[in-house]
Amino acid sequence: MKKLHDSLISIPNRHVFLEQVNQLIQIDPEQSLLLVDVVRFSDVSSSFGYDVGDKILLEIANRIAKLFHSKALLGRVSGDIFGLVIHGLHTHDQLHAFYCHLVEHFKTPISCEDHAFIADFNVGGASNPLKNRNVNSFFSLAESALKQAKSNKFDNFQYAKAFKDQSSGRSLALKADIARAFSNDELEIYFQPKIDLQNLKIVGAECLLRWNHPLDGVLFPGALIEAAESYNMMNEVGYWTLEQAFKSAVTLNNCGLELKISVNMSPTQLYDLNFVSNLSLLAAKYQVNFKQFELELTEDVALSNSFLVKNQLAEIRALGMTIAIDDFGKGYSNLAYMRDIVIDTIKIDKTFVMELDQTPVNRAIIEATQLIAKAANCGIVAEGIETLEHLHILREIGISQGQGFLFSKAVPIAQFIELAQQELIVGSSLVRKQRTSG
Template sequence: MPKLHQTLATIPNRYAFINQVDKFAQCHDNFTLMLIDVVRFSDVTTSLGITVGDRFLLQIANRIISFFDDKICFGRVSGDIFGIMFPGKAEQGLMLRRYERMTEHFKTPMHHEQHAFIADFNVGAVAGRQHGFQISNFISRAEAALKQAKENKYENFYMLDGTSYAPSGRRLALKADLRRAMARDELELYFQPKVNLSTLQIVGAECLLRWNHPLDGVVFPGPLIEAAESYHMMNELAYWTLNQAFHSLASMSLSGLTPRLSINISPTQLYDSQLIPHIKMLCERYGFAPAKFELELTEDVALSNSLMVKEQLARLRALGIAIAVDDFGKGYSNLAYIRDLDITALKIDKNFVMGLSDNQVNRAIVQAAKIIGDAKQCEVVAEGIETMEHLHILRELGITTGQGFLFSRAIPLNEFVTLAQQDIIVGSSPLRKRLG
């Protein structure tokens, strides 16, 4: 039987598990990955607290491990999602029987003190083979299968074979269209201004991907990224975004503008050895210092315990690239990792900002982020600023930078240049005039 764990910390996290999956695939001709999502587990942590929740998760992990033989590879993909790699060919019928046996096994409640919990699962699975194996594609397909399992009305299980894709009429059309969009230059970067909250001057912009679809109009990132994941084009799409950001800054500089541009980076890119050489090449081609760009990482990626991620972030910082942790506070922020990471900004999740006037806890979380940012000597940026009340409270709390619909939605390059140019030509912020 595989080794059981005494704490969650000893279970391979997402990045360690992906590394194990890659090695596993090199040792077996055929294999299957199963992703197991604990249904409504957030209700447990909300009701009973994170400590009790972690104890239940540890029980679940060990029960799953003990249910299978020692040939599996096991890891924790995210907070309440586990992964298992099985060797050999596995038809859908076999994986469905494994799923059904596992769910039947978990009908026996787990107990902790006076609390009981019966675990139920959404399960997505994908078959693979060693020939032509690509780790990022394989993981993306497994996550697509899990997403489909969650969307199924009656059966919380879905499996993709070596060639099939998760169904859904319009999304299939979007996936087919994406290849054309990449070839026909239908993709575009929009820019949401980052504003100094004291002067209301534009100090930077976040690059956001949009798709000018010939039938559907402007398509927002959700369906676009889903299509990219399903077609295994996330890395290609991420590099397109990076290249376009440099090209856009070159266009802005012709108009006398040199804002720092923030680019959302995918986890796939952090595992790509070509990322830093590519950025160096772009800096040399366009003549920009790396400090003109900031990479935004989601909290779970930035706080992962992956040695490779930490090394890549350290090399990016040494190059001069700014690093921001996006949606700070949205997940379970590990303050020990925040303490040790060399970052330049914390971006407060918009849900805390938008709830500032309704909930004192939101205010306290923003204050805590400010204290942490000050201690680390990094910038704290507020997202989701929509009202004058939000602006006034953030000023009171000492937050100096923000973005949100109060100032501007994400806008095309030419509109952003016009808005930012007014700041220079008039000598006083157009936002200040509009907001008084």
């Protein structure tokens, strides 16, 4: 029987799943891929809460795993989209039969905490083209099928078996979106404060990308990043973000705010042999100290190629920059990479913080992370702090820094400067609340 998952975080995420698929097609390119999108699942989380939503999503994942034979490979491509690799070059009819089997099975409602949910799906299916060993091309083929399935009127399944001409209208439109975003200055860096949890003062900030869309207003950049990943333009996005961080450091320093600035590192930059030299050029151009910057990478990137990662990160640290592991614990039980690379900061994933006052296991995980951090001689930042109770418990545990909506959401640089210069008025009000409640 297929082993069931105990939690969503035990299901391979997009990067891990892609690497697993890549390993499969290097050995045997005859594979088929289904991308399974849970229709209108956002309504579940918004109606019943994220805790119920996650339990239902986990039940869906485990049912999918049980439905297919033991050699099928399951991954979580995004929030409510799962990937399933099945050995063999399956035809349209065969993959459509899998889809029908899936839909028929899920006519039985999922029950959770007095709620019932009948899952429906959009499914994109693809057979890996003959002798293709490019995992991104294979994956893009299934993604294009899923996009078409979502727009179909009578059948929520679509099959793709051949690469489309990259000069198609959709492709050109996506590329045009990226080009326009750069040329029209539609991209912007927002800053989420990092807080000293003892005195509630701002000690740093994380840079987060926002897209000022001409029609839709300020957006999270998911669509833009998806397009950039599809067309190998993540390096451009990553370097643009880095340069904005260096520019922002100059602005902050001129205001007397020499704070630590954290920047998310694009996975593609880790494989760019010119990355370190480009960092040096940026530092020279803007006359800022490397010690003011921290690069954040996710655990899947840390595991992706230990030899290359170890060398690249060692060179970055030699410049004076620090390295943080973002979303720590979210996707892996394998922490072997902690022995192979030197890091300076562990950022505890918000999923362990947001239910800290309700789930004793979360506290245990954070306490265990603290032991790991102490052994690795690195600091800890807790993400997702939303309530005073979260703050109290983290202080009890001994976590020194954090960020979250309790203090501030990510804001434009002018607003961030105002917060920092006022030494975080929100923090002062929290202190008053604590004294009143105490």
